[in-house]
Amino acid sequence: MPPDNTRGYDIELKRGNDCIAVQVKSHRAKCNVAQIRKFQNFLELPLASRFNQGWFVSASGYSKPSLTNVNAEQPDNLSLVTFQGISQIIWDYNPPSNIPIQTIAAAYEPPKESSKTKYIGVFTCKGGVGKTTVAAHLAGAFALMGHDVILLDLDPDRNLRKLFLQDIEDENGDASIFVPAINRNELGTTITVLNADQWKEEDYSDVKVIICDCSPVLSENSQSLVEKFDYCVIPTTLNPLGVSKHGDVIIRTFKHIRQRNPQAEMFALINNYISNQNLVRRNRALFDHLNRSLGEYTSIDPKCKLIHPDAAKIRHSIALLYWGYHIVAGTEPQLAFRESGGRSFPRTDFLQLAEYLEEHTTIDELRSSGL
Ligand SMILES: Nc1ncnc2c1ncn2[C@@H]1O[C@H](COP(=O)(O)OP(=O)(O)OP(=O)(O)O)[C@@H](O)[C@H]1O
Ligand SMILES: [Mg+2]
Known part of the structure; x- marks a missing residue:
């Protein structure tokens, strides 16, 4: 766990040479563009330089625009995860170098038709x-x-x-x-x-x-x-x-x-x-x-x-x-x-x-x- 009063991440994971900052959001609402942007900004700060990856974990998934934005930017140090219990973990976005594109596409939620113009x-x-x-x-x-x-x-x-x-x-x-x-x-x-x-x-x-x-x-x-x-x-x-x-x-x-x-x-x-x-x-x-x-x-x-x-x-x-x-x-x-x-x-x-x-x-x- 990070030291007290640390902002920007909730858990630090280490495995081999990987050092991963994990941000956890248990909101009922889907995570949005601004929340992910904020985490990406944190990862760019000098104090976060020891992290080579950031995992953003949401209990409720991600808004359509936030997935659109991340898929467009294709950041190479960010993963988006939806966690709804140990048997339900969805990797909504992974850096292109980590995972075949099909897996990302499968997790991508197609836009729902809104009923009214x-x-x-x-x-x-x-x-x-x-x-x-x-x-x-x-x-x-x-x-x-x-x-x-x-x-x-x-x-x-x-x-x-x-x-x-x-x-x-x-x-x-x-x-x-x-x-x-x-x-x-x-x-x-x-x-x-x-x-x-x-x-x-x-x-x-x-x-x-x-x-x-x-x-x-x-x-x-x-x-x-x-x-x-x-x-x-x-x-x-x-x-x-x-x-x-x-x-x-x-x-x-x-x-x-x-x-x-x-x-x-x-x-x-x-x-x-x-x-x-x-x-x-x-x-x-x-x-x-x-x-x-x-x-x-x-x-x-x-x-x-x-x-x-x-x-x-x-x-x-x-x-x-x-x-x-x-x-x-x-x-x-x-x-x-x-x-x-x-x-x-x-x-x-x-x-x-x-x-x-x-x-x-x-x-x-x-x-x-x-x-
Ligand atoms: N966020 C922004 N950053 C930089 N330049 C901007 C931004 N928003 C608008 N501009 C510039 O301001 C100028 C005026 O913008 P725009 O033509 O959209 O205004 P408008 O309200 O439609 O004007 P009009 O009342 O004449 O129709 C344009 O040159 C545009 O490029
Ligand atoms: Mg105009």
């Missing part, structure tokens, strides 16, 4: 804070999780469709990308981008996730689609110069949507988050300030909230800043999920956001089925 709007009254970026990459995250996704471009500027056009000269042509499955044994998925007037739900009966990129001017967005939003994601930032104004903008956004849509759950999301140890205190103070400024409204409309960055956020990244460069380079449309050093911050962040929204989906579905 979910509409997710990405909207805020403010321009240029990342609506289009968030809409496109949230679609990418759902696609990585095995869903076909429709992205609807509600903005008359048509920025989003332009970014996905297969032939940049043909404005009315095919705007879509294929997202290959991370797991070799699975089919890939698609993201199709349509204008609001091209959308007919009955034409795409197998598509369960519809993401709408909105214009910051609410009246420019299709009223009938705004009425359908189950969720509305509201990107915002934590920069100090704007933080008081951002509170007003978010409240105005909550009110605008609520006037047209009584059911939507609304989530303000921190975008462009700078993740840096030296900024932890300042980020916390800025978040608290922003959260307080929303309190008066969120107390009367509990379906509106600001997502805590520990639960989901989108970090500032060069990959997202330069996303769209393919238009200038004349290359194929792509998302900013390309890896560097086996990792992609945008991919991890958007999978975590998708997971956050999926958890709410599950809660809703359980509620409506009376459980």
Whole structure:
């Protein structure tokens, strides 16, 4: 057992030259992207350098996005295990060097079909804070999780469709990308981008996730689609110069949507988050300030909230800043999920956001089925 007050792992295993840090989670909920990320970060710390492997053990398995992310990154020092008694041990992920790929594929849980089509709007009254970026990459995250996704471009500027056009000269042509499955044994998925007037739900009966990129001017967005939003994601930032104004903008956004849509759950999301140890205190103070400024409204409309960055956020990244460069380079449309050093911050962040929204989906579905 580790010395008292040691954080990061629960058991140390030694065998021959192997030294393994074991983290055990006995939660009832499945382990998620953030929990695994935290353990991976621990393994990279100098104080963990004696460990050549880390085993993450869950009593309840793993969320779909967390398995998707780990299968995409293929870390070579991490194993994921589900332990439900000595006769029920499942190795959900093992480093590629350790185990044949079939074993990993067998443990991979294919995504379950959700019964109802979910509409997710990405909207805020403010321009240029990342609506289009968030809409496109949230679609990418759902696609990585095995869903076909429709992205609807509600903005008359048509920025989003332009970014996905297969032939940049043909404005009315095919705007879509294929997202290959991370797991070799699975089919890939698609993201199709349509204008609001091209959308007919009955034409795409197998598509369960519809993401709408909105214009910051609410009246420019299709009223009938705004009425359908189950969720509305509201990107915002934590920069100090704007933080008081951002509170007003978010409240105005909550009110605008609520006037047209009584059911939507609304989530303000921190975008462009700078993740840096030296900024932890300042980020916390800025978040608290922003959260307080929303309190008066969120107390009367509990379906509106600001997502805590520990639960989901989108970090500032060069990959997202330069996303769209393919238009200038004349290359194929792509998302900013390309890896560097086996990792992609945008991919991890958007999978975590998708997971956050999926958890709410599950809660809703359980509620409506009376459980
Ligand atoms: N997390 C991030 N890291 C780095 N750059 C980002 C991030 N999010 C957005 N950006 C950049 O910010 C700019 C504005 O983003 P985007 O076009 O998505 O905003 P928007 O809200 O859709 O704007 P508009 O109101 O004009 O439709 C883009 O250049 C984008 O690359
Ligand atoms: Mg936009």
